[in-house]
Amino acid sequence: MSLSPREIAAVVLAGGEGRRIGGSKPQRMLAGRNLLERAAGQASAFSDLTAVAVRDLAQTEAPDGLTLIEDAPWEGPLGGLAAALAFARSRRRAAALTLPCDMPLVPADLASRLAAAPGEHGATLAASGGRLHPVCGLWRVEALDALSAYAGGGQRSLKGFAATVGFATVEWPAEPVDPFFNVNTAEDLARAETLLA
Structure with missing residues (x-):
């Protein structure tokens, strides 16, 4: 994509209910800060x-210091992506970088490596250990134009939407620790605490 940080808006996706962890996932504490505050620090x-x-x-x-925006009325992270793209477009940014509130180990070079990926795609997505992580992606604002038709067809998959607009991937090693480890349960939260320590 070859974009500079000044062309990117970074948006934390925090719309999930977190049922497996007992609800209120963004407010769960990890190493002295809640997951939302931690993700907001990553975004900034x-x-x-x-x-x-x-x-x-x-x-x-x-x-x-952070702006709250409301998900589009579609279930799952697709609603958050729509909000992120609309926010980026309204602020005249070329792309939205999305990251979820439940990935506390996101790599420090996430934005720079995604932005440097060659080719003109609608999205560039992170991957590790051969697994795609579409919630960690850099999405061109033009992708917003295709979102309503995609969602209107009843589709909700970020991976499917990325395929619709065309995407590249950037791979990170998953060993010794997967930087895209995500917190879904109380056990995951305890493991993240250990990894951060």
């Missing part, structure tokens, strides 16, 4: 323009 390292996409604006308190 990637761009000077950041936001948090949430399911319900009235039910969420934004970390200091």
Whole structure:
């Protein structure tokens, strides 16, 4: 994509309910900060323009200095992606970098490596150990134009939408620790605490 940080808006996807961890996943504490605050810190390292996409604006308190935006009315992370792309476009950015609130080990070179991927694709997605992580992606704002038709067909998969707009992948090693390890359960949270220590 060859984009500079000034052309990117970084948006934390925090609209999931977190049922497997007992709800309120963004507020779960990890190494002295909640998952949302931790992800917001990651986002601000990637761009000077950041936001948090949430399911319900009235039910969420934004970390200091961050803008809250509301997911589009589609279930899953597709609603957050729509909000991220609309936010980036409204601020005249060329692309939105999305990252979820539940991946506390996201690599520091996420944005730079995705932005440097060659080719003109609608999205560039992170991968590790041969697994694609479409919630960690750099999406050109033009992808927003294809989103309504895609979602209108009842589709909700980020991977499927990436295929619709065309995508490249950037691979990270999954050993010794997968940087895209995500927290879904109380056990995952305990493991993340150990890994961060």
